[in-house]
Amino acid sequence: MKQKAYFTVEDLVVDYGGVRAIDGIRLALDKGEIRGLIGPNGAGKSTFIDAVTGRRLPTAGRVTLGGEDITRLSIIARRDRGLSRSFQRTSIFADMPVLEQVFLASHQARAEHPEEDALAILKELDLEAYADWRAGDLGYGQQRRLDLALALVGSPSVLLLDEPMAGLTVTESRDLAEHLKRLARERRVTVLLVEHDMEIVFGISDRVTVIELGKPLAEGTPDEVRANPKVREAYLGSAA
Amino acid sequence: MLHFKYLLWLLAGILLPQIVGSATLMSLLTQAVIYALFALGVGILLRQCGLVSFGHAAFFGSAGYIVALLMRDLEFGAGTAILLTLFALAVVAFLLGLVVSRIPGIAFGMLTLAIGQTVYLSTLQSRELLGGADGLNIAWPGSIFGLDVRLFYDPAGMFVISWVVTLAVIYLLDRLFRTRFGSITSAIRDNEERARFIGLNITLPKALVYSLSAVVSGLAGILSAIYTGFISPETLHWSVSGMALIMTIVGGVRHLWGPVLGAILFFFVKEYVGELTDYWMAMLGAVVILIVVFAPNGVSGLIAPLLERKKRVTKTVVGKQVEAGS
Numbered sequence: 001m002k003q004k005a006y007f008t009v010e011d012l013v014v015d016y017g018g019v020r021a022i023d024g025i026r027l028a029l030d031k032g033e034i035r036g037l038i039g040p041n042g043a044g045k046s047t048f049i050d051a052v053t054g055r056r057l058p059t060a061g062r063v064t065l066g067g068e069d070i071t072r073l074s075i076i077a078r079r080d081r082g083l084s085r086s087f088q089r090t091s092i093f094a095d096m097p098v099l100e101q102v103f104l105a106s107h108q109a110r111a112e113h114p115e116e117d118a119l120a121i122l123k124e125l126d127l128e129a130y131a132d133w134r135a136g137d138l139g140y141g142q143q144r145r146l147d148l149a150l151a152l153v154g155s156p157s158v159l160l161l162d163e164p165m166a167g168l169t170v171t172e173s174r175d176l177a178e179h180l181k182r183l184a185r186e187r188r189v190t191v192l193l194v195e196h197d198m199e200i201v202f203g204i205s206d207r208v209t210v211i212e213l214g215k216p217l218a219e220g221t222p223d224e225v226r227a228n229p230k231v232r233e234a235y236l237g238s239a240a
Numbered sequence: 241m242l243h244f245k246y247l248l249w250l251l252a253g254i255l256l257p258q259i260v261g262s263a264t265l266m267s268l269l270t271q272a273v274i275y276a277l278f279a280l281g282v283g284i285l286l287r288q289c290g291l292v293s294f295g296h297a298a299f300f301g302s303a304g305y306i307v308a309l310l311m312r313d314l315e316f317g318a319g320t321a322i323l324l325t326l327f328a329l330a331v332v333a334f335l336l337g338l339v340v341s342r343i344p345g346i347a348f349g350m351l352t353l354a355i356g357q358t359v360y361l362s363t364l365q366s367r368e369l370l371g372g373a374d375g376l377n378i379a380w381p382g383s384i385f386g387l388d389v390r391l392f393y394d395p396a397g398m399f400v401i402s403w404v405v406t407l408a409v410i411y412l413l414d415r416l417f418r419t420r421f422g423s424i425t426s427a428i429r430d431n432e433e434r435a436r437f438i439g440l441n442i443t444l445p446k447a448l449v450y451s452l453s454a455v456v457s458g459l460a461g462i463l464s465a466i467y468t469g470f471i472s473p474e475t476l477h478w479s480v481s482g483m484a485l486i487m488t489i490v491g492g493v494r495h496l497w498g499p500v501l502g503a504i505l506f507f508f509v510k511e512y513v514g515e516l517t518d519y520w521m522a523m524l525g526a527v528v529i530l531i532v533v534f535a536p537n538g539v540s541g542l543i544a545p546l547l548e549r550k551k552r553v554t555k556t557v558v559g560k561q562v563e564a565g566s
């Protein structure tokens with residue numbers, strides 16, 4: 001018998017007023033798995049992350065983490081269980097120094113050594129030189145990385161990243177991909193990666209899920225998905 | 241170095257009454273410092289939570305009433321009555337804060353206004369217990385906290401006492417806001433949604449700041465009630481809340497001394513410009529609008545950079561800021 005996955009989303013439905021943005025998406029992620037979630041603009045990827053992390057209540061469906069139903073839990077309760085996310089539209093503490101906020105996030109996630117943890121993440125994301133800076137004074141790319149840092153600190157168990165590579169240089173993107181791989185392999189972090197850079201998504205994901213207009217389109221290993229004619233037609237084809 | 245600065249300001253406050261010759265000016269300054277403390281109370285709510293209260297007169301005014309009742313009807317000593325009052329304000333405001341601080345923006349302002357006016361109107365109605373519109377005379381004992389009560393009635397004496405209290409409050413608040421609690425409240429004010437996503441509880445810190453701001457405002461109210469020996473519903477009126485808010489906005493809240501400066505400016509403008517023209521309230525309104533538009537950090541925000549000179553480098557050590565070169 002197959003063991004139940006660590007992080008599952010079952011038949012999720014999300015409405016914006018009368019508009020159905022997510023219509024029956026299911027996902028099952030194992031511990032330490034990197035899952036790519038792709039789909040054209042407006043497919044519902046951000047909405048999906050919002051509903052899973054508690055930013056928006058789903059109309060129907062179930063989210064479980066380690067066997068526990070977390071569908072109706074508060075944002076804070078989900079974070080306490082290790083669910084952590086980044087934002088497509090950068091969300092940082094603009095008036096606060098960089099290190100202070102990453103430290104706060106780490107401390108709040110009960111990291112054992114929050115200061116070292118925060119400094120390590122800043123180093124990893126090439127932000128250590130800006131530790132004293134007021135976050136609002138950073139450039140766009142740096143703010144993107146800070147948003148990411150706030151999600152990465154404190155050893156989360158599930159990371160949901162909404163286009164984390166946008167605004168990063170090619171080298172930074174590659175470093176981040178390596179970092180995510182290490183988190184998954186070494187610390188068994190489960191990663192849901194929404195990303196437009198196909199090379200990176202297909203490069204590091206164990207499996208890839210494709211959605212279109214809020215509905216599932218395909219799922220499989222990167223090779224299977226790449227070879228899927230429906231995906232080629234609906235998505236990759238139009239990009240190529 | 242920090243302590244040295246406070247020591248200088250302490251000394252300046254003690255010496256000031258020796259220099260000021262005019263009794264009118266002294267009494268003006270005394271009032272200004274009492275209201276400075278009140279404005280500070282309103283200011284920390286704005287500074288740490290971004291919340292604009294239109295109802296803090298409820299804390300300022302009721303503090304005097306509670307002390308008066310505790311002494312008159314329950315026969316507490318002045319010191320005990322004052323401490324009990326501050327404690328009661330802290331508890332009540334905390335519980336109230338758990339509810340009202342969940343309400344965003346303008347709605348929060350309106351709600352605090354409504355609560356404040358409710359307290360005002362009920363006090364006005366209560367003739368038996370609270371003396372209605374006439375208010376209450378407070379029979380202060382011969383000494384309060386070991387200080388001769390005549391010291392409190394004398395403008396110069398009261399000035400020094402209020403100055404010392406205000407400095408002490410600024411010092412303590414400054415220490416507090418440099419701790420993780422300060423970080424947490426700043427983060428919440430800055431970006432409440434992201435604060436939730438890093439796992440911060442939002443309501444509790446806000447309620448704590450609300451409570452703290454009520455206690456500081458109440459402390460000012462008690463000083464005022466000792467100074468005048470009298471408490472009336474006037475002190476609960478929304479216009480008193482509005483006045484404290486204006487001082488806070490004029491002074492700015494980025495620096496804790498901003499509201500203090502705002503209060504002093506307010507009283508000077510009221511005294512000297514009010515004498516020249518009957519339209520001083522309109523002028524004040526114009527000044528407030530100019531400040532909100534052109535200097536969102538208030539007058540203190542304008543002059544602070546001039547005072548800082550070469551210590552522009554602000555080094556951040558996790559959780560606290562240390563000013564380099566000062």
Ligand SMILES: Nc1ncnc2c1ncn2[C@@H]1O[C@H](COP(=O)(O)OP(=O)(O)O)[C@@H](O)[C@H]1O
Binds near residue numbers: 039041042
């Ligand atoms: N706050 C909102 N209110 C109404 N509709 C929204 C809102 N946010 C997104 N949508 C709609 O929901 C659909 C999915 O959007 P989104 O989740 O942002 O897609 P993606 O992240 O895949 O680009 C789109 O049609 C979008 O217009």
Ligand SMILES: [Mg+2]
Binds near residue numbers: 045046047088162
């Ligand atoms: Mg999106």
